[in-house]
Amino acid sequence: MSVGIEFLLNAHVEHAHAGPTLALLDYLRDRRRIVGIKEGCHEGDCGACAVLLGRPGADGVWVYRSVTACLVPLADVASCHVITIEGLNRADGAMTAIQRAIVDGYGSQCGYCTPGIVVSFTELALSAQRMPTRDDIRRALGGHLCRCTGYGGLLRAGDLIAEALGALSLPANRSALVAADLLPAWFDTIDTLREGLDPAPALVSEGVPLAGSTDIYTRGPAQAAAPERLRLLSREPVLHGIQDTGDGLRIGAMTTTRELMESPAMAAIVPTVASDLLPVAAQTIRNRSTLGGNIVTGAHNADLATIMLGLDATLEIVGSAGRRELALADFYRDATQVDLAADEIVAALHLRRDPGRRVNFERVSKRSHHDKAIVNTFMACRVVAGRIEYVRLAAAGIGARPQRLRNVEAWLEKRTIDQDTLGGALDRLGVDIAPVDDYQGSARYKRLLLRQLVLAHFLVLFGDAVDMEALTPEVAS
Amino acid sequence: MSRHLDAEFHVRGTSRYVDDHPRPENMLHLAVFGSPVAHGRIRSIDTRAAQAADNVVAVFTADDIPGDPWHGPVVQDEALLAVGEVRYIGQPIVLIAATDTASARRAAALVTVDIEAREIVTDPRVAHARGDLFGVERTFAQGDVDAVWAACATVVEGTAELAGQEHVYMETQRARAYPREDGGAQVMASTQGPTMVQKCVARALGVALHRVEIDVVRLGGGFGGKEDNANSIASLAAVAARLTGRPTELVLDRATDMRITGKRHPYSSDYRLGLSADGDILAFEARHYQNSGGYTELSPAVLERTLFTSCNTYRIPNFRVHAACCRTNIVPNTAFRGFGAAQGLWVIECAIHHAAERLGIAPETLKRRNLVHDGDWFPYGQQVSHEHAHLCWEAADMQFDLAGIRTDIEAFNADNRLVKKGMAVLPICHGVSFTKIPLNQGQALVHIYQDGSVTLSSGGIEMGQGLSTKLAAIAARAFGLPVERITVQSTNTLRTANMGPSAASATTDLNGNAVLVAAQKIRDRLLAFAADRLGVAVDTLDIVDARVTQDGTDAAWAWDDLVAQAFLNRINLSDHGFYATPGIAFDPSVEKGQAFAYHVYGTAVFEVEVDCLRGTYRIERVSVAHDMGRPLNEAVDIGQIEGGLLQGIGWMTCEDLRFDRETGACTTATHASYKVPGVYLVPDDIRIHLLEDPGNSIGPYSSKAVGEPPFLYAPGVYFALREAIRAFNSDAELGFDAPMTPEKTLMQLYSGRIDALLGDTPVPQARTRT
Structure with a gap:
């Protein structure tokens, strides 16, 4: 099935005729032979195929994000703006300051990963609110694998770009970035280009609901695996945005992981949300992956789902029969299937605000960042006068779905924080869990790891009240 | 200093890799169907469904190969498409040609085979016990080990386990082939060894070498993974091109590449080390069981390098190390940066750390004491000369204060219970x-065109390591020109014949010296011509900044005019350079010889911090004092050191290559499951001190090889982590088993207490790791 899809591709309007589920990477490289974009893995992990994907934000201002083109269905870029490395080249053959920084920093060896990195550094420049720090530079590089440089030259290149940005008044508009040679000149004409674009093209609107597509498109060569008909949730406004509902938040299911990390409203509930989610995937993926997608997919080691379980989130589910609400914990009742009818979608999550609640998130993965959690866990509790008023303890990686550890919760609730209470909780950890041996680790390791991470919760949340000597007996010395 | 010559193309996305070149209109796309089982006899192959699939043009099995299907760099024991038997999962059996890649891959999935299953062995020790070896066991020895054990004050013995490593070159294996009118083929390959590819293609097509042209512009990473792995890929493309009469292209998708291509060899080793009461190494004995995989591939050569590096940089008067290539049912393993050296070095380092732990002393004390001196003998019969082991060690001590680091770590560990630090010093x-x-030869072809621009071709491959940059710098220096006047061309078997692979860190030495030879011949002719015209003695002339000078003053003759005049006067402006490393020899019948032109030395210090609650870690600092001669391009060499370090750190930490013991399947054959280092694994602080060195008489302009040595520092990070774990759990029996994943870290931190912590008696879990 071929459909017409119109979008901006660099500085021109592209009229594509292709299968809507074709990966953007395959359209660009294979069909259009735009070959600056590279295929390294076709599973979103290496960043070699990164492109800038621009679309209007909530306030109508276009936002450009670096995404891996291998995980984007072509249909989902309709009426958007796709910028490849070719679009970041100056017309006169000279290099932009970003390209020069990589050359001067010796940040390119074999060069295969380089075009994607230029794209992500350009996103860094476009979105810089202040002079980028090394942490910001790492975040920009976090979704890019380079097997040659050891990243030393790329970090030095990032420093040079940060310096160039530091000379501007930030956030800088596109004209200022063009003037500073961080963007090629045609970026000044983007607004005019967009006028030629059909704002509401005809699209496939029934079929398999697709959110950020960062899960389904990782399953082998996308053209073979992806469904033939898509319902593009990105086109449904009701699924977007984070709203204050008075006693809490309504978080649209299409809210991206990146948006969650940067949301002040979310930070009011989970103060460490930005750092908690930093190891979860990488920026190129977090720019696409959605809260709703993470919840509905409900992978055995899903991170957002674990956090939302611990926050007692309620799902807003919409289908042909109308709208219903369901506690997330009940959504995952069944290990093999979530409580969602074929014609239903999760439209939003609702969180209740609780000023006295304290929270902590722990996760360990084989590679510290940009890797699936082996085990994660989230704890939320309210403590009054040394007594646990209520507690939620969620974890994943230790069963078929993210889950609440209700035996431990029941033990802890209404008890005074002391060694007996905490020791008793650790003793009850094994009751509800069924980890398995897999490439991520042995079942025995996962059980030990969960214990240690719960211990870490106690240490972070109860601090001095925890006698680590007693809970982690000296192994030997 | 000149920039990386290709970088400007890279940042613009205009650098061309094999499949970036415009596609011929009628090009076919290829896919392979590989064996679903790790060992068995093929009863039948059914390709009917694949043949009938949409857009499929042709389907081939071994019977269709026009020439000899058997190939291999050492022994030709593997067929391009399986004949009779399969020995590893993914071994190519059927080749599909279709009009697009997706159709070819879909059709490949429709092939079925009937295979009579045979027993699967993944453990090299099991294979060894059954006598399933490639070649014979080899032994390097000196002194009399057996006579000395009784005299040793300390003897430690144990086993050391070491996992393999997946290359993860960012560009997967690929080749494009064009049929030639004479039955041969023209192949654009992604290979480190164009001549090896040429031989393999010629053999498969049944034609002589002169009918096969291999052209290589650059690689998107190689690291050894495209030294031999590339041969079959290119040959399959050439066979399909010959049989269909159309251009063909074979590009492996990542998962297929990871599943079917050879990797770094896992090793299992036994060691025994004896010390005097003063801490002098008196004797070392070891046996290496190399997990070679299903076919011979480069395993015997890799094994040899393990033997050469089993003494690392230590004086070991009594030494006996055995090593064997063990045939198992995993992918045929191959070259990977370090080429067996890292595996050999790992074991002697394990033994020294073991001894230091036994004696309760800092391992660096033992290492420092036993460094080689000039006049000592390496066990392979080469006398140590130009030894820089001490220079590097002392430079590291002076620059980084080894004792100070240790004192700080001990103080930190005394003050902190749940966070521990560790350090390790690793000399190489x-x-x-x-x-x-015979591989120690290099060639170059240099032309000067009439406009004064210079082009050079060599037998070396640009794979990111900066070869082109260095060769251009050498030519520029030889001609007295700015580097912008030099262009380095693709590596092509028509311009350079009989090349060795770009490997063994020797590419710049060999081809750079050849460039120098060629350039000097042309330069000599140009200056003789100039001397004749100017009526002066030739030895008063020079070329500086593209101008002729006489006794240091400008002779009013620019390079471009000199070249133009020389052409008109029929002076040959082209030449070919040949270089063969002098003075090297090795006799495998006695395992002795002057094997190496020179040695590269270095000392690295790793400092790590372990979160003893969660079992996670951070590499805080790596400090390196490295011997690089006089660098041709310091920034390029620093890039090699940083890249090699992180690749080694990955191998020792998060790169957790696993094979299923029962099925022989690689269970980590995707990016999702196999984790190479990302930017967050980069040590917080990297300090690199380049040894101020009088140079190296063998290397071009006194430079030294840099590709592999920095990788050899890798075990240092393992030992530093182990030390931090021991600071938390001092009497745990830890053993030596790399990589140190977060799983192993946590399990070792609580070794001996896990049952109690989990509150149960554990059910023994089947280990799936080989």
């Missing part, structure tokens, strides 16, 4: 030269 010594002597 890497012999430079191919141990297969």
Whole structure:
């Protein structure tokens, strides 16, 4: 099935005729032979195929994000703006300051990963609110694998770009970035280009609901695996945005992981949300992956789902029969299937605000960042006068779905924080869990790891009240 | 200093890799169907469904190969498409040609085979016990080990386990082939060894070498993974091109590449080390069981390098190390940066750390005491000379204060219970030269065109390591020109014949010296011509900044005019350079010889911090004092050191290559499951001190090889982590088993207490790791 899809591709309007589920990477490289974009893995992990994907934000201002083109269905870029490395080249053959920084920093060896990195550094420049720090530079590089440089030259290149940005008044508009040679000149004409674009093209609107597509498109060569008909949730406004509902938040299911990390409203509930989610995937993926997608997919080691379980989130589910609400914990009742009818979608999550609640998130993965959690866990509790008023303890990686550890919760609730209470909780950890041996680790390791991470919760949340000597007996010395 | 010559193309996305070149209109796309089982006899192959699939043009099995299907760099024991037997999962059996890639891959999935299953062995020790070896067991020895054990004050013995490593070159294996009118083929390959590809293609097509042209512009990473792995890929493309009469292209998708291509060899080793009461190494004995995989591939050559590096940089008067290539049912393993050296070095380092732990002393004390001196003998019969082991060690001590680091770590560990630090000092010594002597030759072809621009071709491959940058710098220096006047061309078997692979860190030495030879011949002719015209003695002339000078003053003759005049006067403006490393020899019948042109030395210090609650870690600092001669381009060499360090750190930490013991399947054959280092694994602080060195008489302009040596520092990070774990759990029996994943870290931190912590008696879990 071929459909017409119109979008901006660099500085021109592209009229594509292709299968809507074709990966953007395959359209660009294979069909259009735009070959600056590279295929390294076709599973979103290496960043070699990164492109800038621009679309209007909530306030109508276009936002450009670096995404891996291998995980984007072509249909989902309709009426958007796709910028490849070719679009970041100056017309006169000279290099932009970003390209020069990589050359001067010796940040390119074999060069295969380089075009994607230029794209992500350009996103860094476009979105810089202040002079980028090394942490910001790492975040920009976090979704890019380079097997040659050891990243030393790329970090030095990032420093040079940060310096160039530091000379501007930030956030800088596109004209200022063009003037500073961080963007090629045609970026000044983007607004005019967009006028030629059909704002509401005809699209496939029934079929398999697709959110950020960062899960389904990782399953082998996308053209073979992806469904033939898509319902593009990105086109449904009701699924977007984070709203204050008075006693809490309504978080649209299409809210991206990146948006969650940067949301002040979310930070009011989970103060460490930005750092908690930093190891979860990488920026190129977090720019696409959605809260709703993470919840509905409900992978055995899903991170957002674990956090939302611990926050007692309620799902807003919409289908042909109308709208219903369901506690997330009940959504995952069944290990093999979530409580969602074929014609239903999760439209939003609702969180209740609780000023006295304290929270902590722990996760360990084989590679510290940009890797699936082996085990994660989230704890939320309210403590009054040394007594646990209520507690939620969620974890994943230790069963078929993210889950609440209700035996431990029941033990802890209404008890005074002391060694007996905490020791008793650790003793009850094994009751509800069924980890398995897999490439991520042995079942025995996962059980030990969960214990240690719960211990870490106690240490972070109860601090001095925890006698680590007693809970982690000296192994030997 | 000149920039990386290709970088400007890279940042613009205009650099061309094999499948970036415009596609011929009628090009076919290829896919392979590989064996679903790790060992068995093929009863039948059913390709009917694949043949009938949409857009499929042709389907081939071994019977269709026009020439000899058997190939292999050492022994030709593997067929391009399986004949009779399969020995690893993914071994190519059927080749599909279709009009697009997706159709070819879909059709490949429709092939079915009937295979009579045979027993699967993944453990090299099991294979060894059954006598399933490639070649014979080899032994390097000196002194009399057996006579000395009784005299040793301390003897430690144990086993050391070491996992393999997946290359993860960012560009997967690929080749494009064009049929030639004479039955041969023209192949654009992604290979480190164009001549090896040429031989394999010629053999498969049944034609002589002169009918096969291999052209290589650049690689998107190689690291050894495209030294031999590339041969079959290119040959399959050439066979399909010949049989269909159309251009073909074979590009492996990532998962297929990871599943079917050879990797770094896992090793399992036994060691025994004896020390005097003063801490002098008196004797070392070891046996290496190399997990070679299903076919011979480069395993015997890799094994040899393990033997050469089993003494690392230590004086070991009594030494006996055995090593064997063990045939198992995993992918045929191959070259990977370090080429067996890292595996050999790992075991002697384990033994020294073991001894230091036994004696309760800092391992660096033992290491420092036993460094080689000039006049000592390496066990392979080469006398140590130009030894820089001490220079590097002392430079590291002076620059980084080894004792100070240790004192700080001990103080930190005394003050902190749940966070512990560890350090390790790792000295290296890497012999430079191919141990297969005939490979130690380099060639270059240099042309000056009438406009004064210079082009050069060599037998070396640009794979990111900066070869082109260095060769251009050498030519520029030889001609007295700015580097912008030099262009380095693709590597092509028509311009350069009989090349060795770009490997063994020797590419710049061999081809750079050849460039120098060619350039000097042309320069000599140009200056003789100039001397004649100017009526002066030739030895008063020079070329500086593209102008002729006489006794240091400008002779009013620019390079471009000199070249133009020389052409008109029929002076030959082209030449070919040949270089063969002098003075090297090795006799495998006695395992002795002057194997290496020189050695590269260095000392690295790793400092790590372990979160003893969660079992996670951070590499805080790596400090390196490294011997690089006089660098041709310091920034390029620093890039090699940083890249090699992180690749080694990955191998020792998060790169957790696993094979299923029962099925022989690689269970980590995707990016999702196999984790190479990302930017967050980069040590917080990297300090690199380049040894101020009088140079190296063998290397071009006194430079030294840099590709592999920095990789050899890798075990240092393992030992630093182990030390931090021991600071938390001092009497745990830890053993030596790399990589140190977060799983192993946590399990070792609580070794001996896990049952109690989990509150149960554990059910023994089947280990799936080989």
